[in-house]
Amino acid sequence: xxxxxxxxxxxxxxxxxxxxxxxxxxxxALLPLVFSLRFGGDWSYALEDLRAVSVMKxxxxxxxxxxxxxxxxxxxxxxxxxITESEGTVRRLEKCGDQPTRLLVERPYRVRARADRxxxxxxxxxxxxxxxxxxxxxxxxxxxxPAYGIAHEIEHLEKKEVAGKDLSELxxx
Numbered sequence: 001x002x003x004x005x006x007x008x009x010x011x012x013x014x015x016x017x018x019x020x021x022x023x024x025x026x027x028x029a030l031l032p033l034v035f036s037l038r039f040g041g042d043w044s045y046a047l048e049d050l051r052a053v054s055v056m057k058x059x060x061x062x063x064x065x066x067x068x069x070x071x072x073x074x075x076x077x078x079x080x081x082x083i084t085e086s087e088g089t090v091r092r093l094e095k096c097g098d099q100p101t102r103l104l105v106e107r108p109y110r111v112r113a114r115a116d117r118x119x120x121x122x123x124x125x126x127x128x129x130x131x132x133x134x135x136x137x138x139x140x141x142x143x144x145x146p147a148y149g150i151a152h153e154i155e156h157l158e159k160k161e162v163a164g165k166d167l168s169e170l171x172x173x
Contacts, residue, residue: 019132023119025079026050032153033077033121037130042149044156051157053078055142055149061126070126076140078115083154084139085112092148096162105164107148114139 001009016034020027032043032054044053054077062069088109093102118135142150155162 023132023134025117029079030077033075033119036075037121037123042146042153044153046157051080053081053150053153053157055146055153057142057146068126070124072125073121073123075121075123076142076146077119077121078113078140078150079117081113081115081150081154081157083108083111083113083151086110086147086151090148093167094148094152094162094164096152099162101167103162103164103166104170105152105162107151109147110141110143111147111150112139112141113150 016030016037017027019025019033020030026047028045028047029050029052031045032052035041035043036054036056040056042053042055044051046052054075057074057076059072059074060069061072086108089106090109091104091106094105095102115138118137118140120133120135122131122133123129124131152162
C-alpha cells in the first residue's frame, strides 16, 4: 500500500471514530451505521442498555441529458428502536447470517418506528461526500426495502429466529 493511500485510510477511520464524539454516543452504538457504510445492507447491534439498528435506502439519480448518474444512499441509525405501526404484507426472499440459503419470509410493506434518537447518513458518490445529521425527532416512517430491513433487524435484537419457508419449497414453472 502506498503511503498516501495509508494516510487517506487512516484519516477516514478517524473521521468514522469522531462521529461518536460528535453526536455524544458510545462508539459501539455506531457499529451498525459503519457496517452499512462499509459492507452495505442493514445491521443491528445490542449493548446492555442500548440497541441500535441501521437501515439503508438507495435511490438512483440519473440525468438523461448528460447520461450521468449515481446511487444515493441514505442510512438511518435508530437508537433503541421499536416498530409502533406496520401495514401490509410483502413476501420476499431473505438471506441472513449462517443460513445456507435464502428463506421466503413475510415482512410489512410500511412501518412507523420510534427511537430515542435517529441519525441519517447520506452518501453521494458523485459529489464524493458523506453527510451525517441528527434528525432531531423520535419517529420515522419507512416503506419498501427499509421497512423490511428494520423489521428484520428488530427480530435480531429481540433474539427471534428469522422464520420462513425454505427456498426449496418454491417451484420452477
